[in-house]
Amino acid sequence: MTPPTATVGGLATDTHLPDGDGPFPTVLIRTPYDRTRHRAEARGWARRGFAAVVQDVRGRFASPGEWHPYRNEAADGAATARWIRRQPWSDGRLVAAGASYAAHCAVVLALEAPGDGRPDAVIAAVPALGAAETAREPSGVERLLTRAGWWAAHGDRPDSDESALDKALAADPGLLTHLPLTALPRRLGRDLPSWAGLWRHHDRGRLTTRAAHAAVPLLAVGGHHDHFTEDTVALWRAWGGPSARLLLGPWGHGLAGAPGPDAGPAHRVGLGDLYVRWARRALGGELAPGRHGALALGGGNLWVPAATEGRPRTPRVRLLHGAAFTADPDRPVRSDDLTVPTGGPPDRCLLATPPLPRPLDALGPVRVRLRATAGTPSADWAVRLVALAPEGTAERLAVGIARREQPAGRAAEFTVELGRLARRLRPGTRLRLEIAGHHFPAHARNPHTGADPVTADRLLPSPREVDPESVALTLHVLPTRPTPTEPAEEILR
Numbered sequence: 001m002t003p004p005t006a007t008v009g010g011l012a013t014d015t016h017l018p019d020g021d022g023p024f025p026t027v028l029i030r031t032p033y034d035r036t037r038h039r040a041e042a043r044g045w046a047r048r049g050f051a052a053v054v055q056d057v058r059g060r061f062a063s064p065g066e067w068h069p070y071r072n073e074a075a076d077g078a079a080t081a082r083w084i085r086r087q088p089w090s091d092g093r094l095v096a097a098g099a100s101y102a103a104h105c106a107v108v109l110a111l112e113a114p115g116d117g118r119p120d121a122v123i124a125a126v127p128a129l130g131a132a133e134t135a136r137e138p139s140g141v142e143r144l145l146t147r148a149g150w151w152a153a154h155g156d157r158p159d160s161d162e163s164a165l166d167k168a169l170a171a172d173p174g175l176l177t178h179l180p181l182t183a184l185p186r187r188l189g190r191d192l193p194s195w196a197g198l199w200r201h202h203d204r205g206r207l208t209t210r211a212a213h214a215a216v217p218l219l220a221v222g223g224h225h226d227h228f229t230e231d232t233v234a235l236w237r238a239w240g241g242p243s244a245r246l247l248l249g250p251w252g253h254g255l256a257g258a259p260g261p262d263a264g265p266a267h268r269v270g271l272g273d274l275y276v277r278w279a280r281r282a283l284g285g286e287l288a289p290g291r292h293g294a295l296a297l298g299g300g301n302l303w304v305p306a307a308t309e310g311r312p313r314t315p316r317v318r319l320l321h322g323a324a325f326t327a328d329p330d331r332p333v334r335s336d337d338l339t340v341p342t343g344g345p346p347d348r349c350l351l352a353t354p355p356l357p358r359p360l361d362a363l364g365p366v367r368v369r370l371r372a373t374a375g376t377p378s379a380d381w382a383v384r385l386v387a388l389a390p391e392g393t394a395e396r397l398a399v400g401i402a403r404r405e406q407p408a409g410r411a412a413e414f415t416v417e418l419g420r421l422a423r424r425l426r427p428g429t430r431l432r433l434e435i436a437g438h439h440f441p442a443h444a445r446n447p448h449t450g451a452d453p454v455t456a457d458r459l460l461p462s463p464r465e466v467d468p469e470s471v472a473l474t475l476h477v478l479p480t481r482p483t484p485t486e487p488a489e490e491i492l493r
Helices: 035-047 073-086 101-112 131-135 144-154 164-171 181-188 194-198 206-211 229-238 271-283 487-492
Strands: 005-008 011-016 024-031 051-056 090-099 121-125 218-223 243-249 255-259 290-297 302-305 311-313 318-321 324-327 349-352 360-374 378-388 394-405 412-425 430-436 462-466 472-477
Touching (some): 005 073, 011 073, 024 073, 024 101, 024 271, 035 271, 073 090, 073 101, 090 101, 101 121, 101 206, 131 144, 144 164, 164 181, 218 229, 218 255, 218 271, 229 412, 271 487, 360 430, 378 412
Parallel strands (some): 024 051, 024 090, 090 121, 121 218, 218 243, 243 290
Antiparallel strands (some): 005 011, 290 302, 318 349, 324 462, 349 430, 378 394, 378 430, 394 412
C-alpha cells in the first residue's frame, strides 16, 4: 500500500505507521536518493513498532527548491523533527537514521539542531560527513572518481541517473584525463555549476569536532572496503554522547549487501533487525555508557571487540625494482589495475616481503615510513599494499596518498598513512608494496607544476628516487588468535 504523502516545511514526506493506536517512537530518514526507494525499509520499521517518516531533501525528487548538498539539512531536518513530535501518533521519541548522504542528514541533525529539533538517537551508516570529507583525503588529495560519479549522477538536478558516469566513460574512456577537471560538466553534456565549488571546501573535520559535544547515543556502521571507513571510525571515536557503538564489517559502501572478497558466513549480519533492537535500547536508556562495538576480521570469518588492536610489527621488505622511477601524469599508475608493467622504464618503486611462514592477523593502522626525493616542488606519494596469494592472485589491502610541497631534489623523510586493516592473511602470502606518484582515476593527478590539480591545464613528469633501505612498513599484528565476539552482544550491551 502506498503511504500517505504530506508536505512538511514544503518537502515531500511519507509516513508509515504500525498497526494499533499508538503513540509510537519514530524513525526519520531524510534522503536525496528518492524517498520511494525506502518503502520496504520503512515498512520493516513499522512492522516492528516504529513510525517511519521518509523525506526527500530540498530540491530532490518530489521536494521543491534548489538542491545545495550539505547546506540546508540541519534546518530542514529540525523542522521535520518538530512536526513529528506534534503528531498524535508520535510518543515524542525520535531516531534519526540513514546511510551515506542520509547519514549526514542524521548526524548534522543531532549535532546542530536546537532543542526539540534534535533526535534522541542516531544511526549513521557509511556516513558522508561533509563536502570536504567526501572530496579529499586527509592529506588534501582529491578523490576524483567517486566524486565525478556522484556529481554526474546527482549533482544540480532534481532526480538521479546512477549510470551517468559509466555511460560517459563508455563513450569516452579518457574522459577523466582531459584538462582542466573543472571542465568535466561540459564533457558530460550537463550543467553542473556546483562541481567547481566542491573543490573549494577545505573544512574537513567540522562534524567530528562537534561530535565531542553530542548528547545522544550513536550507532555508526561501516565497511572495511568503503571509501568512508576512516570517517566512520573517527565519528565513533569522537562521539561524546552517553554511548557510541561501532559495527565495521568486510563490506563496501552497500554494507552487508556488498561483501568484500574476505567476507565469510559469520559476516552475514541482519542489519535491519540489529538497528531496531539498538534503537529500542537507545530510546529506553538501556545501553551501557562508553564506546563499544565489533570489528570483522576479514578472511577469518569472525568478529572481535572494536577496541581490539594488534602490536606494531615491521616486516622486512626488499627492493624488487624502481628505486629510481618517473611519475608521469600522462601514464599514471592506475587505481583500477593491480598489474605491474614489466617492460619500459619503471613507473613505481616496488618492494615485497618474503612469504608469510604462518597466518597473520593484521588489525589496526598501516603506515609506511620512507626517505625519498622528487624532481618537482609539488609531488604526491601514493603507497599501495597488495596481498599476493600463493596461487598467484593479487588483492589490494590498503592505499594511502600524501601530498608534499618542498624544493625539487631535496630528500625528505615522511610517513604515508594507509588507513586501518582488519584481515587474516594466509601462510605463503607475500605483501607487495608499491610507491608511486599517482593513483588514478581514484585520485586526481598531481600535475607537478605547482598548479591546483583541479584547474591545471599542463602536466609535467616528476623524477623520483626512493631510498629502499629507509622503507619501513608498519602493521599492527595480534600476537595470538583473537577471542571472537558476537556483534549483536557488543552493539546492544
